[in-house]
Amino acid sequence: MVRKDLVIIPDDEPGVLARLGETLGTADINIEAISAFTGRGKGLVHVLVDRADDAVQVLREAGFEVKASRDVAVAALPDAPGQLGDACRRLADAGVNIEQAYIAAGSHLVVVSDDVERARQILGG
Known part of the structure; x- marks a missing residue:
């Protein structure tokens, strides 16, 4: 979806x-x-x-x-220290620029980026 x-x-x-x-x-x-x-x-x-x-x-x-x-990428994050950093590092290392990010209910990361499809692939969301 x-x-x-x-x-x-x-x-x-x-x-x-x-x-x-x-x-x-x-x-x-x-x-x-x-x-x-x-x-x-x-x-x-x-x-x-x-x-x-x-x-x-x-x-x-x-x-x-x-x-x-x-359009956004939405990915479930484990509720544990370091998970936001790990997810954002994977995007950065792939050259995907985060334009906006926030956490939704249930520890879901919501990301607006310059390449939403690539962000979805990387984050699995």
Whole structure:
């Protein structure tokens, strides 16, 4: 299954993540990972969901600005010291540049890179 990282740029105000979560929950779309930051009056949210195409539509209809939907590699990591370093070293040694990475539920590494297919092959995800 092709997995996608959705990039959302909301205004920085109370309740935005609550509304995002409620919007996806009402549509029966599961959030598998999320990363959120704010700065200069805006938020930057990366979210991995089980149904990306549906999520984009639902979020846009709810007024969220979905800036991108990018393919990702998702790989299970053992929950032990050094596993992130090992996975990222394998990518680096293969010349794959990591543009973004975060850990999802269940110790899964989510990677956006300059070569997602190669990253999937290397990580086995």
